[in-house]
Amino acid sequence: MRFALLGSGSAGNSLVVQEGHTTLLLDCGFSLRETILRLARLGLEPEQVSGLLLTHEHVDHSRGAYRFSGHFKAPLYITHGTRVMLEPPPDHLDLRIIDVHDTFTVQDIEVHPYPVPHDAREPAQYVFSNGQSRLGVLTDTGNSTPHIESMLTGCHALVLECNHDIDMLMTNPRYPYPLKQRIRGDYGHLDNMTSKALLSRLDNSSLRHIVAAHLSEKNNRPELARAALSEALNCSEDWINVATQTEGTGWLDLE
Ligand SMILES: [Zn+2]
Numbered sequence: 001m002r003f004a005l006l007g008s009g010s011a012g013n014s015l016v017v018q019e020g021h022t023t024l025l026l027d028c029g030f031s032l033r034e035t036i037l038r039l040a041r042l043g044l045e046p047e048q049v050s051g052l053l054l055t056h057e058h059v060d061h062s063r064g065a066y067r068f069s070g071h072f073k074a075p076l077y078i079t080h081g082t083r084v085m086l087e088p089p090p091d092h093l094d095l096r097i098i099d100v101h102d103t104f105t106v107q108d109i110e111v112h113p114y115p116v117p118h119d120a121r122e123p124a125q126y127v128f129s130n131g132q133s134r135l136g137v138l139t140d141t142g143n144s145t146p147h148i149e150s151m152l153t154g155c156h157a158l159v160l161e162c163n164h165d166i167d168m169l170m171t172n173p174r175y176p177y178p179l180k181q182r183i184r185g186d187y188g189h190l191d192n193m194t195s196k197a198l199l200s201r202l203d204n205s206s207l208r209h210i211v212a213a214h215l216s217e218k219n220n221r222p223e224l225a226r227a228a229l230s231e232a233l234n235c236s237e238d239w240i241n242v243a244t245q246t247e248g249t250g251w252l253d254l255e
């Protein structure tokens with residue numbers, strides 16, 4: 001199993017995970033054209049995508065979802081709450097409503113959704129498995145919960161939100177106070193220190209890769225996220241990957 005981020009941040013998110021001939025996209029926050037270009041950068045044709053899953057309805061995750069799913073006939077997996085918040089889908093779309101607590105399989109990949117606290121109708125985050133290795137993804141959550149940690153413990157790779165540095169956010173003169181409260185609130189986004197604390201409570205003995213994701217370009221800096229996560233793991237800062245808005249990450253292998 002291997003994975004890569006096509007891009008990460010408030011302007012668009014998408015991640016690809018691949019096992020054998022199965023290729024899943026998690027979120028499609030870029031336009032159709034941009035998604036195709038970013039897949040090509042990773043050596044993928046869009047026709048290879050076996051299915052598309054969404055975490056929630058926010059536009060930085062859903063922007064290109066209907067068009068991509070329709071154009072390439074890839075089933076779109078979403079919760080009922082996400083479905084309600086999006087525009088009505090075109091008739092030809094292969095829409096699959098998922099239960100946020102129920103594991104399902106798409107060809108060679110097991111998909112384990114789980115609920116998170118975020119200001120969306122029914123947000124889900126995911127753990128992907130090929131039966132041996134597990135990739136845990138967590139972005140767009142205001143806080144950690146015991147259930148989140150039970151899903152992410154023991155993973156072989158983690159993609160973990162490091163949205164903001166709390167001091168940079170609170171002293172940013174361009175952000176009105178209510179927006180600051182939304183971002184840092186229990187249904188907002190994880191800051192570096194909360195991610196660090198969450199990570200330090202997990203069993204990381206099998207961890208091969210970690211990616212800091214969904215960084216704010218205005219309220220965070222890659223070196224702050226890297227420092228926070230490396231302190232939790234007691235590892236070199238070089239070992240922490242940071243997904244960027246423009247480049248995402250390259251491929252990371254789990255075998
Ligand atoms: Zn987001």
Ligand SMILES: [Zn+2]
Pocket residue numbers: 056058118120140
């Ligand atoms: Zn969101």
